[in-house]
Amino acid sequence: MSTETTERYRRALETRDVELALSGFAPDVIVHSPLTSRVRFTGHAELKPLLEVAYTHLRDVRFHTDTGDATTRVVVYTARIGAEEIEEAAVLKIGEDGLITEVTLFVRPLPGLVALMDAFGPDIARRNGREFAARLLSLAAKPLLAMVRMGDRRAVPLAGPRG
Template sequence: MATIAQAAETTLRYREAGEREDLDALMSTLAPDIVFRSPLSARTAFGGHERVRELFGVVLPLVRDLRYHSDLGDERTRMVTATARLDDQEMEEAALLRLGEHGLVTEVTMWVRPLPALTAMMAALGPGLARAQGKRGLAAFLGAAVRPLAFVTRFGDRTLVPLVTRR
């Protein structure tokens, strides 16, 4: 079993790789049987290095100014938090990282807030993954299906929420 110091070293490498957009370094912190649980769907997870590399290969170029600011936990379970930007949308993320006996990350469960950031991520990620798989028609369909949701949540956050939160 890994020690707390080894786990903290792994998550430090994970955070630094994400901030540098260094996909190879990020992948080196993940176990071969890694499972990534997305904030976008409870119906599916990304399993294994190949699928997670494809996912992170699409996500890393989308996200700017990624800065981790918290890393808490023990030798088996760590929680890291960060801020970033997706286009002009500010976002916060939290990731629950589970580590295996060799000190590598075996599971990532991600949360993103606020809702407009999450829907903007969905609008960019679905089409990006479809394009990465060579499914251009599906990419266009996903973009058309999700863009209205992203627009409505952004509009609601900027325009409607202030109407009910101001006195």
């Protein structure tokens, strides 16, 4: 049953089908943000806007790993958020009924993670009726994204091995 669960998770993301995704999650699912341990989404009511935002921004999704056992699976995929590439690993806890009860998300590389923050944060705040927070998040993320992109392109190669 666990591979059926991850197959539904994969299909929902690839087709951007929010209802299909929700059908794979337990009603009281907990989703841990890849950005901070201070944010988690609990239940379908909080998860649905997150999925809608994610499915709006993620492009070129390609799953490459699905491993684990009947109660814990790890799925990994690559995608794009705007111009940035990301790789996301999701640790899925699966209940006896085959529904996902808990998800912990991990995103790399850093420019992709910051692009995710820049795209998702304001949209999620808007969907939660928090327009001021959406504007603040958007303003705060822009300089951080510029610094991370510049550091990734210019500074990181300086520290790498000589070739």
